[in-house]
Amino acid sequence: MPFQSALSVVAPVRDGAAEELDRVLAQMGNGVANGEVIDFGSLSGLHFARIVVVPADTDHRGRPLPANIVYLADLDVSPEEHLAELVRTAGDGVDRVFGHCEGYPGGTPGERERLDWLRSRVAREPATYVNTRGRTQQQISQEAGLREAVSDFLDRRPDLRDRQPRAVRDAIRKFVGREPGLRWALEPADRPGLGARIREWAHLAWVGLLVLVALPFALLAAPVYVVLLRRHEKRDPAPHNRPDEALVLELAALEDHLPMNPFTAVGQVKPGPFRKLTINVILYLLNAVTRHLLKPGDLVGVKTIHFARWLFLNDRRQVLFASNYDGSLESYMDDFIDKISWGLNLVFTNGIGYPRTRWLIKDGCRDELAFKDYLRLHQVRTRVWYSAYGRLSAANVAANEQLRKGLHSDLRGDREQAWVQAL
Amino acid sequence: MTVDLERADIQGLFARGYSNLSLATFVLLRFEDGLSARSWLGEVLGGITTSEDRPERRAVNVALTASGLSRLGVDGETVSKFSSEFVSGMTAPHRRRILADEGTSAPERWDWGGPATPPVDGVLLLYATHRAELTALEEEQAALRRRHGVQDLHRLGTSDLDGFEPFGWRDGVSQPLVEGLGKSGPENLTVKAGEFLLGYPNEYGRLTDHPALGHNGSYLVFRQLAQDVRGFWRYLDGATRTADGAEDPGARLRLGAKFVGRWPSGAPLVLAPTADEPALAEENDFRYHRDDARGALCPVASHIRRANPRDSLDPDPGSDDSLELNRRHRLLRRGREYGSPLTTEEALHGEDDGEPRGLHFICLSGNIARQFEFVQQTWLNNPKFAGLYDDADPLVGPSEPFGGCFTSPGEGVRERYTGVPRFVTVKGGAYFFMPGLAALRSIAGEPGNSSSPEGS
Numbered sequence: 001m002p003f004q005s006a007l008s009v010v011a012p013v014r015d016g017a018a019e020e021l022d023r024v025l026a027q028m029g030n031g032v033a034n035g036e037v038i039d040f041g042s043l044s045g046l047h048f049a050r051i052v053v054v055p056a057d058t059d060h061r062g063r064p065l066p067a068n069i070v071y072l073a074d075l076d077v078s079p080e081e082h083l084a085e086l087v088r089t090a091g092d093g094v095d096r097v098f099g100h101c102e103g104y105p106g107g108t109p110g111e112r113e114r115l116d117w118l119r120s121r122v123a124r125e126p127a128t129y130v131n132t133r134g135r136t137q138q139q140i141s142q143e144a145g146l147r148e149a150v151s152d153f154l155d156r157r158p159d160l161r162d163r164q165p166r167a168v169r170d171a172i173r174k175f176v177g178r179e180p181g182l183r184w185a186l187e188p189a190d191r192p193g194l195g196a197r198i199r200e201w202a203h204l205a206w207v208g209l210l211v212l213v214a215l216p217f218a219l220l221a222a223p224v225y226v227v228l229l230r231r232h233e234k235r236d237p238a239p240h241n242r243p244d245e246a247l248v249l250e251l252a253a254l255e256d257h258l259p260m261n262p263f264t265a266v267g268q269v270k271p272g273p274f275r276k277l278t279i280n281v282i283l284y285l286l287n288a289v290t291r292h293l294l295k296p297g298d299l300v301g302v303k304t305i306h307f308a309r310w311l312f313l314n315d316r317r318q319v320l321f322a323s324n325y326d327g328s329l330e331s332y333m334d335d336f337i338d339k340i341s342w343g344l345n346l347v348f349t350n351g352i353g354y355p356r357t358r359w360l361i362k363d364g365c366r367d368e369l370a371f372k373d374y375l376r377l378h379q380v381r382t383r384v385w386y387s388a389y390g391r392l393s394a395a396n397v398a399a400n401e402q403l404r405k406g407l408h409s410d411l412r413g414d415r416e417q418a419w420v421q422a423l
Numbered sequence: 424m425t426v427d428l429e430r431a432d433i434q435g436l437f438a439r440g441y442s443n444l445s446l447a448t449f450v451l452l453r454f455e456d457g458l459s460a461r462s463w464l465g466e467v468l469g470g471i472t473t474s475e476d477r478p479e480r481r482a483v484n485v486a487l488t489a490s491g492l493s494r495l496g497v498d499g500e501t502v503s504k505f506s507s508e509f510v511s512g513m514t515a516p517h518r519r520r521i522l523a524d525e526g527t528s529a530p531e532r533w534d535w536g537g538p539a540t541p542p543v544d545g546v547l548l549l550y551a552t553h554r555a556e557l558t559a560l561e562e563e564q565a566a567l568r569r570r571h572g573v574q575d576l577h578r579l580g581t582s583d584l585d586g587f588e589p590f591g592w593r594d595g596v597s598q599p600l601v602e603g604l605g606k607s608g609p610e611n612l613t614v615k616a617g618e619f620l621l622g623y624p625n626e627y628g629r630l631t632d633h634p635a636l637g638h639n640g641s642y643l644v645f646r647q648l649a650q651d652v653r654g655f656w657r658y659l660d661g662a663t664r665t666a667d668g669a670e671d672p673g674a675r676l677r678l679g680a681k682f683v684g685r686w687p688s689g690a691p692l693v694l695a696p697t698a699d700e701p702a703l704a705e706e707n708d709f710r711y712h713r714d715d716a717r718g719a720l721c722p723v724a725s726h727i728r729r730a731n732p733r734d735s736l737d738p739d740p741g742s743d744d745s746l747e748l749n750r751r752h753r754l755l756r757r758g759r760e761y762g763s764p765l766t767t768e769e770a771l772h773g774e775d776d777g778e779p780r781g782l783h784f785i786c787l788s789g790n791i792a793r794q795f796e797f798v799q800q801t802w803l804n805n806p807k808f809a810g811l812y813d814d815a816d817p818l819v820g821p822s823e824p825f826g827g828c829f830t831s832p833g834e835g836v837r838e839r840y841t842g843v844p845r846f847v848t849v850k851g852g853a854y855f856f857m858p859g860l861a862a863l864r865s866i867a868g869e870p871g872n873s874s875s876p877e878g879s
Contacts, residue, residue: 249517368627369632
């Protein structure tokens with residue numbers, strides 16, 4: 001089994017097809033996918049998926065930025081396997097959505113044609129974030145079932161309340177062992193194989209080498225960079241525009257149908273080579289950090305994000321950010337501002353219209369209302385969003401994993417007591 | 424650093440909850456005709472209690488909805504500069520998911536403020552020391568409205584339950600310390616005035632966006648919350664009966680205290696874990712992470728622990744940073760109870776007298792989304808608060824579609840209560856704005872004041 005993979009399909013919408021496409025998407029969901037057209041729930045190893053239309057726009061020079069359909073999936077299987085399954089089991093649905101794209105094969109395409117076309121539209125993400133790498137959708141769903149069964153068992157056994165932790169754990173293990181549908185929980189979850197792990201180490205070594213090689217040059221260039229940076233930061237316009245009420249209501253109508261939400265936003269990269277270089281380097285490093293250095297479940301203080309990614313659109317003139325997070329947009333934005341404003345500023349400061357930053361990381365989103373309005377103005381309507389475990393918070397998923405671990409690992413003393421107390 | 428509040432221009436409800444004026448009536452208003460409403464406002468103005476006053480007999484305050492501002496002739500451009508929540512109102516369609524106004528609490532079923540009843544344009548808040556005084560005040564005010572043709576929509580009476588809410592718990596123990604107001608306290612517990620008042624720096628060190636008309640004003644969130652006192656006690660009773668089916672008053676009270684996070688006297692569970700200690704009733708100096716990180720004394724799911732999590736917020740619970748995050752989500756509560764008191768005994772075994780009981784919840788806010796709505800959605804209603812699984816607030820939260828559990832951690836296996844019903848039903852509500860005096864004069868069109876709210 002490999003680590004989680006991300007799939008992004010980006011395809012320009014045919015002229016005049018946007019309206020019909022909107023109708024199809026509205027049929028597929030109103031914030032949460034309803035299984036119409038494409039039944040995401042039947043696809044294997046799928047954590048999250050969404051289909052959005054990024055509307056057409058013009059860039060700072062007045063050049064068109066065509067509208068795109070963007071299909072995003074967070075997977076345990078490879079993108080290749082996922083696409084093959086998609087065209088095999090939901091070919092009609094694929095036609096109904098992507099049939100509105102330029103260059104999509106006409107008539108009733110065969111599986112092969114669909115697959116080839118989708119493959120040709122796959123985009124590479126400069127950066128992705130996975131809450132806990134190596135934890136599969138199947139594991140998450142199974143462990144949620146385990147939690148429910150154990151909770152019900154404990155409700156039936158109030159006598160266990162006053163027992164020693166060891167006795168409680170033994171009773172639960174016995175119960176789990178007796179249940180044919182739960183017995184798997186006495187074994188550790190599958191981890192990514194040696195091959196996958198070696199590839200991770202190799203990647204880390206490669207990034208480390210790159211950084212080492214680039215470091216002397218970066219240090220030499222730093223003074224010039226700093227001067228340029230401050231000049232850009234002082235000069236870049238940072239207007240505080242407010243979204244109109246209708247837009248806020250339309251976006252909000254799609255939110256809060258589950259205890260978790262999707263967030264999708266698109267911004268234009270500020271003009272000029274300076275910003276282009278900055279955002280490319282930052283996303284590259286960010287990806288290395290999220291992939292190799294972060295503690296599982298914790299994006300530098302934010303513990304509520306399941307999956308996230310950044311993606312370039314239209315020749316890197318636009319950046320799309322997509323995430324799956326627990327709770328409300330208001331709390332999500334507050335988390336950004338209060339906990340990782342510096343990290344957010346690093347990336348978003350390269351977007352047109354973002355609140356003014358200093359030294360890449362200061363200020364910016366700390367201008368609370370300007371930032372919240374900026375996000376609303378750049379948000380993309382996300383009607384079709386699928387979560388394989390929409391009723392579980394990231395904290396729940398992690399707790400369920402610990403519950404299962406406690407069944408098969410050697411716990412004693414305080415750790416065993418803590419395990420019992422967390423049930 | 425202290426802030427200089429323009430007290431004479433700020434309505435009195437900001438500075439005090441008028442606890443010495445134990446009776447109150449709230450009159451919901453409709454402005455059919457803008458011109459006459461303005462002349463009414465001009466006349467009410469003189470009697471408005473300010474934050475400089477120390478009223479000893481009576482107090483009068485007034486607040487307006489977005490529709491009220493428009494009907495009074497404030498231009499659309501100015502109204503649109505108020506916050507989005509205020510402009511679109513408490514019953515904007517998506518807001519029912521934020522506030523859990525669904526099912527029996529759906530705005531369609533509200534007695535006022537919902538789509539089934541006429542729009543509310545304003546609220547008049549009247550306070551007095553005793554019944555005769557209040558009646559006189561109400562009559563004077565009613566005469567003013569009659570003279571100017573301002574229509575009453577609804578009169579909301581209150582009752583003096585001596586500082587207790589209808590379930591039987593002391594209410595309003597924990598209020599934020601506000602910079603520039605009343606007693607001072609430690610800096611890390613003092614909240615910037617701009618969190619509750621427009622025109623002053625907030626906790627981000629910024630001025631919250633507002634039109635000039637908003638200066639020295641506050642948003643006023645008003646919710647009529649009916650409390651099912653019988654249902655509450657009967658649930659506690661049923662959940663704590665002994666194995667042979669007998670009542671267990673001690674366990675019943677303990678579960679109620681676990682729901683609330685305090686004993687009925689107000690004593691916090693963190694400090695009085697095993698039994699009520701009335702001596703600790705006013706005690707508010709405790710922390711959750713520091714004193715009870717797991718919630719073994721005061722459950723994480725309990726009402727007060729989620730309405731004000733103090734030092735328990737991520738990413739660094741127990742730190743000053745955690746307290747700082749908490750300061751951005753405080754409410755300045757100014758609510759009043761209604762309905763006659765009901766003892767536990769009456770609630771459990773008495774006939775249903777059909778009398779409505781509950782709370783006219785009122786809070787002042789500088790940013791409704793970050794304060795009131797955030798606390799409702801992210802802390803109270805959220806079944807996932809602080810790592811919980813399916814526990815909404817047991818006291819005021821919803822039970823459907825999520826959140827009907829209550830988990831009480833202990834030294835060993837937790838106790839879990841399932842199927843906790845909803846005890847609090849929303850009967851009405853609206854987002855108001857309580858303007859400063861100069862702004863009210865300008866709205867009323869009084870001479871000598873800039874009637875142009877431009878230039879913010």
